[in-house]
Each structure stands twice: as C-alpha cells, then as structure tokens.
Amino acid sequence: xxxxxxxTYFDYVQAGKRWTKWTGGTILLSFLLGTxxxxxxxxxxxxxxxxxxxxxxxxTREVSTSQSDPADIVRKAGAALGPNDIVSVGGxxxxxxxxxxxxILVDTDLPFSTETRVDAKQAPGTSKVLTTGSTGIxxxxxxxxxxxxxxxxxxTVFSQVVQEPxxxxxxxxxxxxxxxxxxxxxxxxxxxxxxxxxxxxxxxAYTYTGxxxxxxxxxRVGLVAVDPQLIPLGTKMYIEGxxxxxxxxxxxxxxxxxxxxxxxxxxxxxxxGRRKAxxxxxxx
Numbered sequence: 001x002x003x004x005x006x007x008t009y010f011d012y013v014q015a016g017k018r019w020t021k022w023t024g025g026t027i028l029l030s031f032l033l034g035t036x037x038x039x040x041x042x043x044x045x046x047x048x049x050x051x052x053x054x055x056x057x058x059x060t061r062e063v064s065t066s067q068s069d070p071a072d073i074v075r076k077a078g079a080a081l082g083p084n085d086i087v088s089v090g091g092x093x094x095x096x097x098x099x100x101x102x103x104i105l106v107d108t109d110l111p112f113s114t115e116t117r118v119d120a121k122q123a124p125g126t127s128k129v130l131t132t133g134s135t136g137i138x139x140x141x142x143x144x145x146x147x148x149x150x151x152x153x154x155x156t157v158f159s160q161v162v163q164e165p166x167x168x169x170x171x172x173x174x175x176x177x178x179x180x181x182x183x184x185x186x187x188x189x190x191x192x193x194x195x196x197x198x199x200x201x202x203x204x205a206y207t208y209t210g211x212x213x214x215x216x217x218x219x220r221v222g223l224v225a226v227d228p229q230l231i232p233l234g235t236k237m238y239i240e241g242x243x244x245x246x247x248x249x250x251x252x253x254x255x256x257x258x259x260x261x262x263x264x265x266x267x268x269x270x271x272x273g274r275r276k277a278x279x280x281x282x283x284x
Contacts, residue, residue, distance in 0.1 A: 054079060056096035070094050086147065097148045103141055103157070110136035112165040119171040121221070121243035126173060133168030136161060173243070195238070195280035201257045203239065203277045205269035213249035225249035225260035231281075238280040242272075 050064045056079050063077045070087045073094060081087070084099035112133035119128075139162045145153035206225070212218055213225075215233055224239070226247040231237070235247040242261050254260050259279060263269050 051092070053093045054096070055093065057098070099145065099147045102144050102146065104144060106140045106142050107162075108138045108140065110138055110161065110163075110165045112136070112167050114168040114170060117169065117171050119173055119243070121173075128171045129168065130171050131166070131169040134166045136165035137163040194283045196283040197281040199257070199279050199281070200276055201259045201279050202274065203242075203259050203261055203272075204274050205263055205272040206251075206260050207263055207266055207269050215248045217248050219249070219262050221262055221264060222246065223248040223262050225251045225254050225262075227255050227258065230257065231259075236282045238282060240277040240279070241275070242277070244282075 050066075051062055052065055052073055054061050054063060054074060054077050056074075061077065063073070065073050065076060067073045067076060070089050071081065074081060074087060074096060079096060081096065082098065082100070084101075086097040086099060088095040088097055112135055114133065117130070139160055140156050141158040143155045143157050144151055208219055213223055217223060222243070222245050224237075224242075224245045224247060226233070226235075226249075228247075228250060231247050233247050233250075237245055237247070239245050239259065239261060245261065249260070249262075251260055259277075261272065263272065
C-alpha cells in the first residue's frame with residue numbers, strides 16, 4: 001500500500017488509523033514507530049499509573065503515585081521493607097512478601113546399643129537383663145527461613161549431644177545341642193547340655209587365697225578345685241546350680257567326690273555352703 005507523506009500530527013494520526021484498518025490488526029502504528037503514545041516499561045519497573053494497589057501484612061491499600069520503581073512506591077506509601085523482604089509486581093498490584101529467619105531447637109533420640117554377655121551360672125537357654133538401655137538426646141540449633149509465613153529453607157547451625165545413650169546389657173547362657181546317646185542311657189541332664197557322664201558330688205565353696213590355681217590360672221568364677229584322681233585337670237563340666245566350670249585347682253581337703261567352686265566374695269561362699277550337686281562332664 002502507498003501512503004502520502006505525513007506533514008502534520010493530525011495527518012500522522014489519520015494515516016495510522018487508515019493503516020490499522022487496512023491490516024485489520026490491533027497494534028498501533030505509533031507503537032511500531034516508537035512514538036510518545038506507547039513505550040515499554042523498563043525491566044523491573046511498573047508503567048506509570050496514578051493508582052497502584054499495595055498488599056502487605058494482610059492489608060491492602062491503594063495509593064496514587066507517579067513513581068515507576070516498585071520499591072520507591074512502597075516506601076512513599078509508608079510501608080517498611082526489611083533487608084530480605086521480596087517485592088512482587090503483578091499488573092497494578094505490588095505485594096510485599098515478608099522474609100524472616102528464626103532459630104529453633106530440635107531434639108533427636110539417639111538409639112542405644114545392646115551388649116550380650118555369656119553367664120555360665122544361668123540355666124542354659126535363659127537370659128537376664130543386667131542393665132536397661134536408654135536413648136540419648138542430640139540437640140540441634142536450626143535456622144529456618146520463612147517467606148510469607150511459609151517455611152522455604154532450613155539449616156543446622158549447631159549440634160550437640162546433651163545426653164549419651166546407655167547401652168543395654170543382657171546376660172545369657174546359650175543352649176548346647178542335646179546328647180541323645182546320654183539321654184538314651186538314662187542320664188538325666190539339663191536341656192541343651194551334651195554330657196559324657198553324670199555324677200553326684202559333694203560341693204563346697206572358696207574365694208581368693210592370694211595364690212594362683214594349680215594350673216597357674218588366676219582364680220575366677222568358673223574355675224573349680226577337684227580331686228585329679230577322679231576328674232582330670234582341664235576337664236570341662238556343668239555343675240547344677242553353679243553353671244559351666246573347668247577343673248583348674250586342687251586342695252588338701254579335696255579328696256574323692258568333692259568339688260570346691262569359686263566365688264568372688266565370702267558372702268557368696270557362705271550362701272552356697274555345702275551341698276550335693278549333679279556334675280555333668282561335658283563331651284569334648
């Protein structure tokens with residue numbers, strides 16, 4: 001299409017109308033030519049509008065302004081901006097999103113471990129809790145970031161164990177395999193003990209004497225004195241009411257069918273006293 005030269009502003013506008021009508025478009029010629037009627041707002045700024053809606057802290061306010069920078073408009077309206085606040089622009093609306101940081105304490109349970117100890121004095125296949133375990137506590141100082149009242153970030157800035165966990169201790173006496181041959185011979189044995197012989201002995205008790213045993217071992221629970229003519233030193237056995245033991249010592253008064261069992265204290269020796277007990281010689 002051919003247009004006559006535009007010589008006046010009126011002619012300019014009329015020519016623009018004719019161009020728009022001819023093309024059927026909706027874009028003004030003045031915008032294409034960069035005329036004062038329409039200009040694109042700068043990045044991050046609002047087009048100048050006498051009335052702008054400001055939303056902050058749950059309130060909405062309309063203000064008249066000639067400013068184009070959203071931050072300047074908010075300040076002119078008397079709304080305070082924090083150092084981390086976000087100014088969001090949408091059309092004729094400016095929204096202030098409050099951003100804040102808080103410190104909170106977070107406690108976490110620390111699991112406890114379990115230790116199992118073998119106790120030959122217990123009946124085979126049984127267990128007993130010596131120490132009840134308890135969880136520990138780990139305390140964290142956590143910085144959370146809130147935007148508009150919603151959590152958007154979380155960071156641990158300090159961590160400390162304020163209570164150590166206490167381990168659980170369990171004493172147990174594991175079950176041994178049953179000797180079916182011994183049962184067939186009519187030997188009555190505790191469940192789970194594999195015995196090659198069963199005898200009834202007189203038993204006594206002793207404690208520390210200041211000397212090692214006849215085998216050179218330091219006295220401890222589980223070592224007993226025997227008559228080596230009947231029970232060779234080094235023989236492993238199970239003593240009814242005492243538990244698993246090994247023949248490791250001798251004594252002038254230990255002759256014949258007598259076994260002297262060791263305890264840590266005199267009180268325990270007195271409680272044991274003198275008694276008859278079945279002795280199960282364990283199979284090698």
